[in-house]
Amino acid sequence: MTAVLPWSGRADHHCFGCSPANPGGLRLEFTEDGDTLTAEFTLGRHFESYPGVVHGGITAVICDETMGNLIVLRRGVPALTTSMRTRYVGVVSVGRTYRCVARATSGDALVPASAEILDSHGQVVVTATATYQMQRSSP
Template structure:
């Protein structure tokens, strides 16, 4: 089921998820039970080495998917406080991939989320772990 973000229809230009940003990824999210996923296929505009998607772009995909999961769970924006990436395989330009995010939502404090970038066969290409702070709450690290 497609996930509708709270700012859908508002004139925003998020590089990761806005369909209005001509240079962005225009990621669309889907609920998978308690998880959130985004399928993507990236072209040469997002390349590092020839034929390889830039690792920073993969970090962006993971952050967008995890962060939007937190937003949809809590109903309020949450800001990334830290993120760690682990690159396991090569994500190729023109390949079909999917990012799946899972979150824990404690009643207070930072929210932790994890994500995996999977190839079309389900093999893990990258993993991410991040913490998020509800917007407007003090940093409790």
């Protein structure tokens, strides 16, 4: 099922990761499936580092967005990243389709989460773990 974030449709929603109104952003769309949130994406050359390779910082953003938005959908309030570790185990290539899958465990003020980016064959190319601080009220 397509996930609808609490701020979707707001005029001031310009998130680099998920706003369709940000022309320079990733424009990620999320799908809920049980206890996971997924974002499928294909990136162009404007997100490139080495020729044909997506910049590692961009893949970290995708993991962070997917994990954080999973927590937002479960808790109803923004989740701010307090720490994140990213491991690059393969190449994310420009022009190919990938899928980021996030999971979160329960927590009170701090919520741990993890994500993987998989290629079209299901091979893991990036992993991430993070901790999120729950914001008390929505912006």
